[in-house]
Structure formats: structure tokens, C-alpha cells
Amino acid sequence: MYQTPLKDIWVQVNSYIVKQDQLEKYIETLSDADFMGRWAAEPNENYQLFNKEYYWSDGYRFFQNAYYCGEQWVNISNRYGKYSEVLEKVLVPSFQYLSERPEDKFEDGSISWYKPCEEIFNTLQLVYGNEDATLYDRNGNIVCFDSKELLHDNIGFFMDANVFKDFLIKKGYAVFWTILAEKKILQGALSANKVSYSMPHISGVFYYDSDESLVHKLSQFDS
Numbered sequence: 028m029y030q031t032p033l034k035d036i037w038v039q040v041n042s043y044i045v046k047q048d049q050l051e052k053y054i055e056t057l058s059d060a061d062f063m064g065r066w067a068a069e070p071n072e073n074y075q076l077f078n079k080e081y082y083w084s085d086g087y088r089f090f091q092n093a094y095y096c097g098e099q100w101v102n103i104s105n106r107y108g109k110y111s112e113v114l115e116k117v118l119v120p121s122f123q124y125l126s127e128r129p130e131d132k133f134e135d136g137s138i139s140w141y142k143p144c145e146e147i148f149n150t151l152q153l154v155y156g157n158e159d160a161t162l163y164d165r166n167g168n169i170v171c172f173d174s175k176e177l178l179h180d181n182i183g184f185f186m187d188a189n190v191f192k193d194f195l196i197k198k199g200y201a202v203f204w205t206i207l208a209e210k211k212i213l214q215g216a217l218s219a220n221k222v223s224y225s226m227p228h229i230s231g232v233f234y235y236d237s238d239e240s241l242v243h244k245l246s247q248f249d250s
Contacts, residue, residue, distance in 0.1 A: 032214040039207045040183070041069060043103065044118040050201040054234055056114060057103075058244040062207040062230045068103055070141065071096045072123035079155055081124070082148050091145075099144055118200070120144055121184045124160075140173035141184035147171075150194055164190070203234040206245070 045053055073095070076086050090097040100116040125139040140160040143153070153162040153170055160173035171186040178185075195202060209228040231245035 032212050035211045035213050037209045037211065039065070040204055041067065042120050042202055042204045043068070044120055044195070044200050044202050046115065047195075047199050047201045049115050050203065050234065053103075053114060053117075053203060054232060054244070056110060057205070057232050059246050060230065060232075061246070061248050062205055063209075063228055063248065065207070066104055066109075067205055068101050068117065068119055070119055070122045072125045072139070073097070074125040076124075078124055078126065078159055081142060082145055099146055118144060118146060120147060120186075120202075140175055142173075143171050143184075143186070146198075147186075147194060150198065151190065201234070203232055205232055206230070206243075 043053075073090055075090065076084070080086050089095075092098065100118050102111040103114055103117050104110045121141045121143055123139055124142050142148075142160070143162065147153070148162070151170060152165055154165065156163050158172075158176055160176040161169060162171050164170050169187070170190050171184065173184055174180050174182045191202075194200075207228065207230050209226065211226050227247050227249050229245055229247050231243060233241060233243045236242050
């Protein structure tokens with residue numbers, strides 16, 4: 028496998044909601060952070076529930092605690108605690124539903140998809156439709172969905188930008204995104220001509236400034 032070295036790029040983008048007055052502190056603290064190792068909090072996943080039991084059932088409430096990693100507001104550094112003492116908790120906007128039931132999957136065989144966090148669901152008064160991973164407002168308009176269902180591609184969780192902006196304003200929140208991207212060279216482990224290549228990765232944050240312009244702060248690290 029990989030007799031000829033192949034270029035590959037891996038990219039991960041995560042979003043975090045914080046109180047508006049905490050955004051600047053987060054950006055200052057994390058602007059030069061290296062997210063390699065995926066130590067920053069990521070969407071929680073749960074496979075014990077049925078898809079549409081989320082948000083309302085007794086089963087869902089049972090898992091909403093620290094023991095089952097079901098809390099909505101969490102420390103940004105979920106493993107090492109490096110930033111826990113200087114930064115307030117963040118709200119992870121989505122979590123991952125995971126099913127082990129063969130009939131509970133998409134056409135491509137996917138058995139997991141993203142759902143909005145409870146605070147977004149309740150504040151926007153979202154409702155289920157006929158689909159598995161698509162949620163609507165009370166007027167029947169699509170508000171958010173997992174790309175696997177409507178776009179037939181595994182590229183993430185989508186939400187109506189205007190609706191999301193109104194949610195942030197109403198709650199006094201702000202949002203920022205972290206990005207981790209790695210450039211790799213794929214080659215056979217036992218290849219006689221195996222060469223050691225530099226594989227740098229990029230880490231950084233994106234956010235909207237006071238002029239509503241998207242700003243990014245990126246750093247490059249050598250793996």
C-alpha cells in the first residue's frame with residue numbers, strides 16, 4: 028500500500044460558545060495554542076438513547092451530568108486542564124448521536140450524526156421533522172442539520188447563520204472556532220525507498236470582530 032508517496036491533508040474545525048465579555052480573553056489565550064493531540068473539548072457522544080429521545084425524555088436527563096460527560100458547559104481543556112484556571116467554561120454547540128442499531132443509519136452506512144446542544148434546541152424552540160438529523164423551527168423552516176443526511180457528505184454540522192446570530196445576541200454570547208490542519212505524506216511502512224518528510228501542522232482560531240469581519244490567528248508547528 029502507498030508504493031508511491033501520496034500527499035494528504037487532514038482538517039478539523041470545532042466551534043465554542045462563550046459569554047460575550049469572555050471572547051477577547053479566549054482569543055488572547057488561545058491564539059498561539061497548539062491543538063495537536065485534540066485536547067480541546069469536542070462534542071460528546073452517546074449511544075444509549077434512541078435518536079428522538081433527546082432533549083425531553085427521562086433517559087436523556089439521566090445522562091446530563093459530569094459522570095457521563097453530559098454537561099453542556101465544560102472546560103476548554105478537557106484532558107490536561109492547562110487553561111481551566113484562567114478561562115471560564117465554554118458551551119459546545121453540538122454533540123454526536125451514535126447508534127448501534129442496523130436500521131438506524133443513513134444510506135452510506137453512517138451510524139452517527141450531530142445534533143444541536145440542549146440550550147440551542149430549547150431557546151430556538153426547535154422541533155423534529157420526518158428526517159433523522161434535521162431540525163425545524165415552529166414555522167417549518169430548516170434551522171440545522173448534519174451534512175450526512177441532506178448533503179450526503181460527511182463535512183459537519185450546519186445551522187442557519189442568521190438564526191444562530193440571533194441566538195447569540197439574545198443570550199449575550201459570542202462564538203469562535205478552532206482549526207487544526209495537518210499536511211501528511213502517506214507511504215508504505217516497509218517501503219525500501221521510504222523517506223522522512225517534514226509534516227507541519229497549522230493550529231489557530233477564527234472569530235468575528237466588532238465590525239463583524241471574520242478574523243483568524245494561525246500558527247504553524249513542526250510535527
